[in-house]
Structures are given as C-alpha cells and as structure tokens.
Amino acid sequence: MRALTANRLSDGEVVFWSQGRWVERFAEAQLFADEAAAAAEAAEGHAKTETKVVVEPYLIDLVESEGLWAPLSYRERIRALGPTNHPFHGKQSEGGAVIEALQHASGAARSKGRVDLIRRK
C-alpha cells in the first residue's frame, strides 16, 4: 500500500493526496493498493504539475500495524505526527485513534528501542 505526500508551498505543511485534493491528516490520505500502481503513479505525475501548490510530491510505502496503515519509514511517521520531543506540536496534537495508532505503529521501520524513546509529557 502507498500514499502520496508533499509539503504545501505556502506554509510547508505536510499534506497527503486524497481523491484530487490535498489534505492535512494522514487519516484522510488516499491509499493506493499495490495492484493500483498505475493510479498511484498517475496521481504523483499530476501532483508534480501542481508546482504552485506543493513542493516535491512523492509516494511513500505503508505498512499494516494493528489493523491500520502507517508509513513504513520512521521519517514518514514523524512527518505524519510531528516532532517526538514536542508531543503537542504538529499533527499529533489533535490526538485521536489514528494518531495513537501511528504512535504505536510497529513494523519493519522500528525497533523496540524506538518505542521507548517516544515521549508523552
């Protein structure tokens, strides 16, 4: 599974592609199944033409964790959440089930050590 992400030009906000528009929450991101590679790449191709809206759109790999999808790489999880040293900054400040799931997500991209290091003050 993949999702399409970028940073918004005007403010740098992390955004995700969802059915023809950019959304701020990973929870609302459109998920592209591996079989739908052509659709994912078409969306990426289109996004690259939106040069006045976003900067450097790219596809990210997702991994299934506790029944939900999360970005595979730790870097992308941090983009979808916010910095781990300020748990109330960035998207994570909203809280909610999907944010929680992202914070607890496990899979290829993380060791147990990392879980310990995520702080909640």
Place this chain on the structure above:
Amino acid sequence: MPTLIRCENGAFAAAEDPFTRVADDQELPQGDVIISLQRFLNDGERLIGQHRAVGVVLKSSEEVAALSIDLAKVAVVALDFPAFRDGRAYTQARLLRERYGFEGEVRAVGDVLREQVGFMLRCGFDAFEPADGASCEDLAMAARRQRHVYQRAADGRRPAFAEREA
C-alpha cells in the same frame, strides 16, 4: 540565439551581437568570432591577422592566466557559467579586470540569471546573454537592488567604508 544585453555606464541596452560563437569542430565563418581557448592558442595569431575581431570563451575550469599575454588582442572574453551555482567565472572576471587590466568586453554566457547579475557587474562583466529571458529592465532592476556594497571589487563602486569616510 540568446539576446545580448550590454551595460555601459550603468545603462543596459540590447545589442546586435557581431560575433559568431564557433565550436571547435566547426568551420570558421567570415566576420567576428568567439572561439575556445584551445583554438585561440593554436590559431589565434593567424585569425587576428585576418582583420577581424576575435573573442575567446573560457570554461570555468580554465585559467585566465593562459590568456594573459594575448589579452590586448582579444576583443571579448566570454566566461561560461555551466550552472549558475558554479561561481568560478566571478574570480575569472575580477582577475581579467583587476590583475590583467583587460578593457574589452567581458561577457557572461551559459546559465546567466537575473538574480546573479548584480554580482557579475561588480566583478567586471559588462555584457550578458540571459538564460532566463530577462529584459534590460530586469537586469537594471537587479543591478540597482543594493544601494550599498561592503567590498571593493572590479566595478569601482564605493564601498560602505568609503561612503562613511565622506
């Protein structure tokens, strides 16, 4: 063909380019030409004898010193920016003007963008082939941008410390 813009006494004007840029594997046409350093070193003497103006284009990796003894005979030195990030031509231009006293045209060719024209002028360039379609007005605006400069360079502008002394 990129437009040629010349700057004379602070005024920018589009100019007819009498020179033809000739690649090393090309036949030499009639008239004024700009050729590579290698071709100039091999054949420059003869070409100058043919009563035409000869210019030389230097790659950013080439040394201005290689041209120093023949400079008086050269009409144009074109300095190439293979990418605007390659800043070697700024040094080449200053050396041409300040060390070797070159008084002919120093032309910026290659990836020449309006954003860098202010720096180019200060280093002694006086002709430009903009790669970004910039007009004379665009270049004039870029050149006027900073009312003050902090360093001496090839353009004779009074640096801040000289302004302060006044």
Place this chain on the structure above:
Amino acid sequence: MYRYDDIDREFLADRSAEFRDQVNRRLAGELTEDQFKPLRLMNGLYLQLHAYMLRIAIPYGSMDSRQLRKLAWIARKYDKGYGHFTTRTNLQFHWIKLADTPDILDHLASVDMHAIQTSGNCIRNTTADPYAGATPEEVDDPRVWSEAIRQWSSLHPEFSYLPRKFKIAITAAPKDRTAARVHDIGLAIKRNRKGDLGFEVMVGGGLGATPHVGPTIREFLPAEQLLSYLEAILRVYNRLGRRDNRTKARIKILVASLGAEEFGRQVEAEWAAIGAGSDLPAGEMARIRAAFATKTFETLPERSESFEVAKSADPAFARFVRNNVKAHRAPGYAIVEISLKAIGETPGDASADQMEVIADLGERYGQDDIRVTHEQNIVLPHVKLDDLPAVHAALAKAGLATPNINLISDIIACPGLDYCALANARAIPVAQHIAERFANQDRAELIGELKIKISGCINACGHHHVGHIGILGVDKKGEEFYQLTLGGSGAEDASVGKVLGPALPANRVAEAIDAMVDVYLSQRQTGERFLDTLRRTGPAPFKEAVYADAH
C-alpha cells in the same frame, strides 16, 4: 557592541525587499522551485519535515536585549513560541510559513538582524569567542575582526557561489571556545615579540563525512592585512575547490589533496598579487573597534561580601557558581553561562518566555550584552558579583539555572530527524535520555568535564566528531542506530574522535555512556578529565565496557 548605521540599515532593507519580490514571484509561479530554492537558502529559509525553517544570523553570537526580545516576539507570532540555538550560534525557527517570511525579515531588520548567508555555498556567520571582551585571557577583542569579516563577506560578489559553504572562527584566548581548528578557516589572535597584533591562520578544518583538523598555513599574519589574506584564501579555493562532487567540495579536501604547504604557497602568491587594496582602511577599523570599546566597568573590590554570603547560604547557588560562572577581567564582575540543557528538555531550545527573561537580565544586570555559544548555551558576559544571586534566582524561576556547563548533561544535539529533512535518526531524544540518566548533580560534578555531542546524520551539525564522546545517528534498514566515537575535541587540543565499534540501538546508548563513565571513574588519575584518561589508556577498556555484554 557594534551599532548599525544608515548604510547597514539600508543594505538590509534592500535585501529584504528583494526577497519579498522573490517570494511573491515563487507564489505566483514565476519562479520554479529549482530556481527559488537557492534564493531562499541564501536567506536562511529551508523546507524541513513539518514546515519551513528560518535560520537567523546572530553575528558572531552577539546580540542585545532588544534583539532577543524581537526573537521572542517572532517566536510567539510566527512560530510555536520557541526557538533553537544552534552550534553555529544562530537561531532557528522550525514552524515558519513561506508567505510570512518577508514580514519576518522586515521585523528582524527593524532590530538590525537578518538571515542573510545562513545557508548556501557562501561565507557564513563567523564564530567568535562568546567570552569576548570579558575574559581576562584574551589578546584582543575578536568581535572587532568578526564585524570586519561580517561586512566584507556580506553579499560578496566573488564569493557567493563557492564550491561549498564556508565557515570562519576567531579565537583570541589560549582556551578555544570556538572550535577554530574544525572551521574552514580558524583564526587565533596573537601578539608577536614586538607586540604587534596578528593571526595564526588555520585552513581546511571541518567535520562532515571526512573530518579534518585544520593545519596552520601562516604562523603570524599582521592583523590589519586580514581581509586581503582571506580574499587570497577564498580565491584559491573558488578557483580550485572541487565542483564535481559535493561531498569533496569543502576546502578541507583541497587543502588535504594539495598538502598544507602547497596550498599555503598558492595563497601567499595570490596574496602578494592582490596587494593591500582589499584591506579595510585604518579609519574604518578604528570605527569598528570603537563600537566594542564602550563598556565601562565600575571600580569594584575583587571580593563581594553579599555574593560570598549567598554562596554559603544556598548550596544550589554555590553549585551554579561552581559550574556556570567564570572569571571576568574586571574585578567584581563575572561571566555567567546560562545552560539551555535543562534535564529532559531539548538541547539549545529556549521558549519565548525564557528569551524574554534572558533579555531582561541582560539589560538590567549585564550591560545589555548577550552571547550565544557554539555549545548551544547563552552567556551574560558582564555581571557584577553583587548581582549574581538575583540573576540566579531569576534564572531558576524560568527553568534556566541548570548548573551543568561543560558537564555530562551539557550535550550538543542537532535537531535530528524530529525536524530535519537531512537527518537519518533523531538526536534530541538521545540527549534527553542521557541527561536524565545523569540528572544527579553530585554525580555529574564528580565526573567533571565531559563533552557529549550528537548528530542525526553525517553532516555533523551536532559536532559529534569533536565530542569527547560523539554520537552519530545512522539508519540501518529503516531503524535508528547510533555510532559512538571517542576522543574528539573541538578545543585548543582539537582532535577527531575514533569510532568505538558497531552502532548501538537507541535504547542502549545511555547505558553505554554510563559504562564508559564507570571505566573513567575507576581509572582516572588526579586531575584527569574523561578525555585525558581516555588519551592515556586508549579506547580498549572503554570498548570492552560497552561491548562486553553485547554477545
């Protein structure tokens, strides 16, 4: 301190107007991202993981209360109420919107600040001794020369598109607080036998993927010829530095490949050809010097009774004094270091409220002079001993009285993967973990000077190569791992640390540090710092302690 005149102000205003125009052209689609990126970088604006990051220059780490209050105001209005002081003595805001940046730059310009050349392949902000003008050790005030360099390097027409970025440091004391030997150019101010002022010139130091300690290419450069000599160095570098490979483009690679002697010979030849025309006239140097000579110190007794009483009465104050207060050249005064390394907090971060507290204290008790250190702390360089108890009390109230300068919890850490688009791993949580493990102040003091420096990638913004213990975050198949280096120093005894062994997972780093500290405590001889013991014994016992139970 140097005050902008109309020329300096108009220079900033012009630059600010240009950037506003460029931002507008980008938002309107007239500039592509490829064209715009180098322009925004030249104005300190990066696109990071969560937002834009604006890096504001604090010239040679020196500012006044008015400027720090403005930074606090910007932090509240345009960021999330905090800022991050960096190892380059700059300040970064991490939550900036592109559309706001022209206004922010105008606000900065209103207090004579800017973000010019805080990124890009140009001459960056000069690092100077944060104790300048205050320490009894110094030969001359390095800020005088730093200001001359600031002006000379600002929008330098020849040196704005160098092969790579370029950093200069100036130290004027035997104790180097600038990491001069790991800068592209390190300058050490000296006097020769005749008493003339000059510089030892070191070139080609640097960190990153290939760390180098810079060799000296000139033992004594007459001070007034500094700018022409810098021009000669930069010109040789601009001509000959590699441009085919970004990772080999720093001047350290050129100096190493030519050899220091040959590089020095080329610089001398270029310098001879340049002549004195590039040096600042004596009148301008005198004008700059006068700006830094305005501090007048009251005639005070060496000893302050109220200070001594407070020390005996309050052990917390006494501890603060032991670790954070340093000798001043004027009797009755002291240098106060404010640690931005509160246990469990983000190294180098200060909230807007904290910035205002520091600004107030600097204005009221510190001759309105505030410094930033490359170790991500703040200095009030001129505080009366009589005022120290009040300063300490105010700092304590603001969470700024952590008494750990140069101790194990005074950790340098770059923003790492929590913010930075280049990072491979996080740095901040690792620093927090270690600091928490050594939160006991008695133990930290017992261990003494121990410099831990953490970088989240090989670009080494966290200076890990020159940490007594360095920690480098690496990515192993998508997981954060940390490689330890041992024996580095960024001070006058500069050295590059050596890799200890295989990288460790995040949760083993703090315990590895603990194990090495135990080795040090059991092996140290009288007066030895961690680094001294390590240099005497070699890494073997430390390595064994870290990896003994790993099998």
